[in-house]
Amino acid sequence: MDAFDGFVKEYTGISVDKFVERNFRSVAFFLSHCHLDHMAGLATESFENFLKRSANVSIYCSEVTAELLRSNSRLAPSRTVLSRLISLPEYFPSNINILNGDKKGTVSVTLIPAGHCLGSVMFLFDGDKGKVLYTGDFRYYADQIEKCEVLLSLSGTLTALYLDTTFCDPYSRTFPKREQCIRGAVRQIKEWTLNTNAVICLDCRMEYGYEPFFVALHQELGEKIHVSSKKYSLYRGLPEILDALTLDGDSTRLHLCAPGKCIRTQRKTDRELCTIKLCAQTFVVRKRCGQLYIANSRLSYSYCYSMHSSLDEIQKFVDFLKPDSIVPCAVPHSATVHTILGYLKTSDITEAEPVNIPKIPFQGPTFSLNDGSKNADIERKDCIEEEMLSFEDEVVLPRRKRMKNS
Numbered sequence: 517m518d519a520f521d522g523f524v525k526e527y528t529g530i531s532v533d534k535f536v537e538r539n540f541r542s543v544a545f546f547l548s549h550c551h552l553d554h555m556a557g558l559a560t561e562s563f564e565n566f567l568k569r570s571a572n573v574s575i576y577c578s579e580v581t582a583e584l585l586r587s588n589s590r591l592a593p594s595r596t597v598l599s600r601l602i603s604l605p606e607y608f609p610s611n612i613n614i615l616n617g618d619k620k621g622t623v624s625v626t627l628i629p630a631g632h633c634l635g636s637v638m639f640l641f642d643g644d645k646g647k648v649l650y651t652g653d654f655r656y657y658a659d660q661i662e663k664c665e666v667l668l669s670l671s672g673t674l675t676a677l678y679l680d681t682t683f684c685d686p687y688s689r690t691f692p693k694r695e696q697c698i699r700g701a702v703r704q705i706k707e708w709t710l711n712t713n714a715v716i717c718l719d720c721r722m723e724y725g726y727e728p729f730f731v732a733l734h735q736e737l738g739e740k741i742h743v744s745s746k747k748y749s750l751y752r753g754l755p756e757i758l759d760a761l762t763l764d765g766d767s768t769r770l771h772l773c774a775p776g777k778c779i780r781t782q783r784k785t786d787r788e789l790c791t792i793k794l795c796a797q798t799f800v801v802r803k804r805c806g807q808l809y810i811a812n813s814r815l816s817y818s819y820c821y822s823m824h825s826s827l828d829e830i831q832k833f834v835d836f837l838k839p840d841s842i843v844p845c846a847v848p849h850s851a852t853v854h855t856i857l858g859y860l861k862t863s864d865i866t867e868a869e870p871v872n873i874p875k876i877p878f879q880g881p882t883f884s885l886n887d888g889s890k891n892a893d894i895e896r897k898d899c900i901e902e903e904m905l906s907f908e909d910e911v912v913l914p915r916r917k918r919m920k921n922s
């Protein structure tokens with residue numbers, strides 16, 4: 517559950533990842549990444565009207581996020597929003613005007629890659645109220661923290677840490693690295709495609725975050741992935757990802773389109789529909805975190821693909837940074853703010869006041885590849901023993917090329 521009201525309390529005038537009425541007293545808005553649950557209010561008329569009334573208000577984000585917003589009509593920010601968008605480079609501090617009490621003031625902000633999805637960043641605010649880090653959604657493996665110089669320099673210096681605690685509970689103790697998940701899923705798909713009648717249905721539900729998987733799959737199999745025109749348009753301006761996708765469903769056996777909508781993914785006797793689902797929640801709910809995959813049946817596998825840090829990774833992150841206080845930005849269903857802070861106890865952490873925010877429903881595609889199909893039941897009965905793979909053998913993610921301006 518979302519537990520963050522958007523305000524960075526140390527610095528009046530700043531709102532992060534919330535663009536709703538309550539935040540309209542801010543003058544500097546920050547967007548950490550393009551997932552809809554972090555864009556609440558961004559595309560509304562009331563935010564647009566607020567911007568029209570407030571000439572000095574700006575919205576800051578990473579260069580990639582700005583490009584995604586500008587090139588993607590589905591995210592639907594208004595022209596007014598786009599005109600106030602200011603993209604900032606990663607790692608370089610930029611001075612931002614904010615309200616400081618009744619007076620105007622400035623704060624320095626540094627963007628740090630968050631390892632969550634395309635363009636996702638953390639925001640480091642630094643000014644007269646001390647250093648404050650907002651992680652947004654983030655995933656850092658334990659061995660990645662010490663490779664990031666900016667984070668290295670922050671150890672023991674943070675006044676407050678606004679932390680992504682989506683998986684801050686014992687049911688999410690460890691997750692495999694995403695590179696391992698991609699390698700395993702691609703290997704499984706390759707095995708299925710040895711059967712020429714196989715059609716592969718990909719179940720990847722968030723707007724962004726699976727791009728390395730798409731690219732690796734395309735490179736390994738030499739086939740493109742069929743997507744809807746909506747999905748395709750999400751990547752306008754990112755040729756290296758578009759290259760792995762196609763709008764022509766007849767040309768490929770790899771399908772990310774809505775199941776049954778495309779002629780190839782309709783159930784017929786001359787084809788074998790195989791499903792790969794990439795997610796982490798299934799593993800948490802079924803208390804299988806730490807496993808690389810679950811074989812639901814011979815033709816249906818779920819791979820543990822987490823865009824958020826596991827409990828072990830969060831604890832390592834907090835142990836390393838040693839902040840004076842922590843504000844949990846999400847509360848898992850099995851936890852409370854109090855229990856979360858218990859998992860993160862370091863010597864002198866101050867408990868933040870919990871805030872009560874209504875849950876913002878997920879607005880992305882909500883199809884289920886098995887729902888309503890006769891074979892789903894057969895597949896469930898046919899459930900084979902769940903296996904566990906070792907997590908060795910990392911794959912190297914394709915390097916992201918610089919985007920062309922479009």
Ligand SMILES: [Zn+2]
Binds near residue numbers: 549551632633653
């Ligand atoms: Zn996200």
Ligand SMILES: [Zn+2]
Binds near residue numbers: 743771772779781
């Ligand atoms: Zn298709």
